[in-house]
Amino acid sequence: xxxxxxxxxxxxxxxxxxxxxxxxxxxxxxxxxxxxxxxxxxxxxxxxxxxxxxxxxxxxxxxxxxxxxxxxxxxxxxxxxxxxxxxxxxxxxxxxxxxxxxxxxxxxxxxxxxxxxxxxxxxxxxxxxxxxxxxxxxxxxxxxxxxxxxxxxxxxx
Amino acid sequence: xxxxxxxxxxxxxxxxxxxxxxxxxxxxxxxxxxxxxxxxxxxxxxxxxxxxxxxxxxxxxxxxxxxxxxxxxxxxxxxxxxxxxxxxxxxxxxxxxxxxxxxxxxx
Numbered sequence: 428x429x430x431x432x433x434x435x436x437x438x439x440x441x442x443x444x445x446x447x448x449x450x451x452x453x454x455x456x457x458x459x460x461x462x463x464x465x466x467x468x469x470x471x472x473x474x475x476x477x478x479x480x481x482x483x484x485x486x487x488x489x490x491x492x493x494x495x496x497x498x499x500x501x502x503x504x505x506x507x508x509x510x511x512x513x514x515x516x517x518x519x520x521x522x523x524x525x526x527x528x529x530x531x532x533x534x535x536x537x538x539x540x541x542x543x544x545x546x547x548x549x550x551x552x553x554x555x556x557x558x559x560x561x562x563x564x565x566x567x568x569x570x571x572x573x574x575x576x577x578x579x580x581x582x583x584x
Numbered sequence: 585x586x587x588x589x590x591x592x593x594x595x596x597x598x599x600x601x602x603x604x605x606x607x608x609x610x611x612x613x614x615x616x617x618x619x620x621x622x623x624x625x626x627x628x629x630x631x632x633x634x635x636x637x638x639x640x641x642x643x644x645x646x647x648x649x650x651x652x653x654x655x656x657x658x659x660x661x662x663x664x665x666x667x668x669x670x671x672x673x674x675x676x677x678x679x680x681x682x683x684x685x686x687x688x689x690x691x
Contacts, residue, residue, distance in 0.1 A: 430624075439629050448647055449642075449646060449648055450646055471619060492613075494629070494630060494660075495630065497626045498603055498626050498627050498629070498630035498631075501606070501610060501622055501623055501626045501627050502602075502603065503607050504604040504610075504625055505609050505610040505623060505627070506606065510613060510614075510615075510616060512614075512619060512682075512684050513684060513686045514615070514616070514618065514681065514682060514684060514685050514686070514689055515681075515684075515686045515687035516618075516681075516687065516688045516689060517612075517687060517689050518689040520650045533664070533668065534660075534661070534664040534665070535668055537625055537628060537663075537664035537668060538585060538625065538629065538660065538663070540598050540662055541622070543620070543621055543622055543625065543638070543664075543667055543668070543671065543673065544620070544668055545668065545671045545672055546663070546668075546671075546672050546675070555689070557618045557619075557621075557622075557671060560617055561685075561686045562686065563647070564687055
């Protein structure tokens with residue numbers, strides 16, 4: 428994670444130093460800093476940088492798709508003449524256990540269709556999620572486990 | 585080309601405004617504080633994100649676009665956190681969930 432921030436910072440420094448703030452130059456700076464970090468990969472234990480970058484980008488793509496879907500779904504629920512809600516809170520069993528992964532998962536859940544994370548249990552085994560439609564609690568649990576949680580595991584493990 | 589650009593910006597602005605409106609209506613129509621946060625966090629984020637994007641695209645300058653994107657990034661970062669904190673605060677303060685609630689696995 429620190430490595431990506433590092434190469435982003437390096438890319439910005441590149442843009443500042445070359446004095447041309449164009450998108451192309453930023454991308455070039457990013458490629459350059461990635462290459463520079465790749466040269467020192469052994470010292471920085473940055474193996475698997477490129478495949479991991481791909482998986483992080485795929486997590487990002489999934490997120491934007493779900494965000495658009497979720498805004499649309501909420502809009503449809505709001506504009507329906509008769510609101511037929513079955514709200515509720517379910518406990519999602521967590522597989523990820525690091526602070527940063529739980530935070531990321533909780534944020535992603537909040538911005539996806541019909542679900543919003545409320546709290547983490549004290550032993551950090553469950554994430555309590557509020558859902559607009561709680562008629563079937565197993566379906567959203569399955570979606571989260573096979574969607575975001577799996578992608579997070581792939582991207583950061 | 586200018587026309588295409590203007591229409592694209594207009595679509596972004598109208599879309600953003602529509603989502604912001606839906607978020608506001610949702611705040612009024614949902615039955616309890618927890619489901620209200622759904623409308624505020626999702627439709628609100630997308631609405632303001634589209635508006636910010638419209639500002640960045642309309643300016644035609646990369647530096648403005650970059651700042652608009654940074655603004656959207658911070659929206660995505662902070663909106664879930666505030667929704668989450670409001671929900672947990674309401675829960676701790678003892679606001680009951682709407683009587684339509686079907687499950688609560690928190691107890």
